[in-house]
Amino acid sequence: MSNLDEVDLQIMRATQAGLPLTARPYHAIAEQLGLSVDQVIERMRRMQELGVIRRIGAVPNHYKLGYRFNGMTVWNVPDEKIDALGERIGSLDFVSHCYHRPRHLPLWPYNLFAMVHGRSQEDVDRQIGQIAAILGQDNLGADVLYSTRILKKTGFRSK
Structure with missing residues (x-):
């Protein structure tokens, strides 16, 4: 993180709990830090290019x-x-998210992960059936790991 300066760290601290829940979150950050909106956006874009910020997106609480x-x-x-x-x-x-993960043979042959959400067990079962139908003969095996509780999602925390 040697490419970051104090202003970058201030932006990170101001956003580490998430963007402000306003119609114009970048404006709120800019006002809080005494910066222009363009400065905040450009610095956040640069931090994304450097890999300091992986992505900016909404994280809904499905429950x-x-x-x-x-x-x-x-x-x-x-x-x-x-x-x-x-x-x-x-x-x-x-x-909600789908990604490639390495297999860990012989115990774990799975390489494609997809998180599904439903209002009922029947909804989830139907969705799993739809995925299986799409995969067709390319489905060489599957399993489902059901959520039993929600885990708190947090991002990077600076000091």
Whole structure:
């Protein structure tokens, strides 16, 4: 993090608990730190390019939205097809995140992960069936890891 200066660290501290919940969060940060909105946006963009900030996005609490049934589906698919299959699965409206993970043979043959959310167990089961249908013969095995509680998600914390 040697490419960061004190202003970058101030922006990180101001946003480490999340962006302000206002219609214009970058304006609120700029006002709080005595910077211009353009400065805040440009510095955050640069921190993303440096890999200090991985991404900026909303992190909904699915439980509060009524989606109390959640499952991380894990799939064993051919490695040479994983990118195309992952894009198809990740584009489904009920999949919140989808990614490629390494296998850990012989115990863990799964390489495609997709998190699904539903208002009922039946919703989740139906979604899993839809993914299985899309994968078709490329589904070489699957499992589901169901959520039993919500974990607090936090980002980077600076001192």
